[in-house]
Amino acid sequence: MTAVLSQDDKYVRFVNVKKSYDNKNLVVKDFNLDIQKGEFVTLLGPSGSGKTTCLMMLAGFEDVTSGSIEINRKSVQDIAPYHRNIGMVFQHYALFPHMTIAENLAYPLKVRKMSSSDINTAVQASLDLVELSRYGDRYPGQLSGGQKQRVALARSLIFEPSIVLMDEPLGALDKNLREQMQFEIKRLHEQFGFTAIYVTHDQTEALTMSDRIAVFNDGVVQQCAPPAELYERPANSFVADFIGENNHIVGTVQQINDGVATIKLFDGSVINADATLNCPAVGQPCALTIRPEKLFIVSADRRYENFVSAEFITRLYVGDSIRYFFKLANGSELMVKVLNDHEAPHLIAGQKAELTWHTKNGLALDKP
Template sequence: MSERFIAFEGVRKSYDGVSYVVRGLDLDVAKGEFLTLLGPSGSGKTTTLMMLAGFEAPTDGTITLADNRIDSVPPHRRNIGVVFQNYALFPHMTVGENVAFPLKMRRLGKAEITERVRRALDMVRMASFETRRPNQLSGGQQQRIALARALVFEPQLVLMDEPLGALDKQLREHMQLEIKHLHARLGINVVYVTHDQSEALTMSDRVGVFNDGILQQIAPPHALYETPANPFVATFIGENNAISGEVVAIENAVCRIRAPDGSIITGHAGEGLKEGARATLVLRPERIQLAPATEIPNRFTATLKEIIYHGDHVRLRVSACGCDDIFIKVAAAQDIPVQSLGSTAVIGWAPEDCRALALS
């Protein structure tokens, strides 16, 4: 990692003194990094963001920003921009006045405020809307104004809490790329909170996955997708088939798992596996082959249960290895050897395409 910019050390947060919504968080964020905190509702990701913003105080531990402790510094003295899901624009102010507000609070001169507002609105391509009020703007336009207001005072860090959650799918995907490009151009730090895994994988340098107040894994999107650290991350990030079984052998990071029907599956061995122990074998739907080559060791007979059309691809639900809900993802243009429910076909996958994970 390059120069450390943000650090959480031993941070815990409790609201009642008994249960903890964030537990033992140790996290370093590099200078200029786009970090996304991802997890289900109640996992601790938003509380972590609020502690960094200063709206919540940690119960234990320290938070530093540019090597300065900030866990007891009030929010307005942290030089952090914040963008919320509901935009939080002042309805009685024009767009220009909303963007100028943080600068007026910092008592900048009128000429400098005018210039900075112009630059910020140009940055988000909203210069022609300066005299309008928020109720005259679409959701995407309001989000751009909220982003301009968070950037106008040139903060060292911008925090975003589900900023695109209220937008429709097409606009949300467009804004994801706009924010990503803006981050690359400005080189500032962004810490972004979402429960949308696709959004996290699309935008981030690294993603931290939270569950039950614990940071389960932090890694670049590709590593998170390909090498999940535990069953929770594997099933939360993208789609994964999960097959429970017993570890019968481990050798050189390769293991053999006995599936519910007695079939033996060969795969990559994750950390902490032991012979004789129960494990979860995870396998992406797009890695399963229909009518695989004979040299592939993992070859099993599958029975077709359901065909689900998704436009650009088709999902097949099959029964195999003693599991009734194994999904296969194939391109819509690809020939499918099984067409009628109840028919059978051979499926298979390479050992390196599946991963056995220890049960915690």
């Protein structure tokens, strides 16, 4: 179950927030989210789902059409962006190209009218913090993408904000740099304890960095929960498909008893699944969802309560694992993921096989 925050824990609050740019169509339809002080919360979803708009409303760069946003139990609608004590990190760095790195870091402190000596001390401490102590005299154009993003991160923290907003901050980096910066951001978050609200469409990034993830689709939060709960107990088929890899077998709910849904498949066979809170009613179509690593090819030591017959199509070698692709008689495709070891089976195209899984690992959700 998702933890319910007490009133004192609700440091940032979005209450019935809606946003429209044309007074007709809602980009954000009804956003409710409470964030604890010091928490790392990620807004995850496809492009155009409303994530960045929510971030911009909190920062004060966009107006709220209706609803309210609160920080520390105070509405921020009438507070100017520069008075909200919020740091911001963008995907494309937003560094001033005509300023040195040290001048870029000093800028938010000069705006706050700090003394020159305090600014110089803070700038050097920030450069040390992101391991760029010898780069203060360089210009942004002389730095790599990863170095620029470190500077952008340091600039967002230099005035000690209580909240840091990050909008796709690693989207412009390659895979190795992204992973390094994920570690860097988490290290700084743990060191300073700021409240982080992070926007991304990269599910792996969200799963590895977040305390909780709010999954968006079409301006609505589908589910907000810790990473393991989102992955293991998705609220609906959209979340199940968006978070990680997933299989669907469509059927009809025959009965629900003691938390187990009995599902009749297209060929008349019957299987069982965990009846989720959003399990369709008896007589309604549903989707049995199973993660590829929880679905197995029947063998001497792999035989569980549920079976389906399938035809092997092909396998995909991805290094540490192997993905096996199968087709059911109705044309639906299933994927089985196994570790790449000496026990990995060898099948030929067209070969018939039985696939099996534990009832607890199959969830009865809405039909996608």
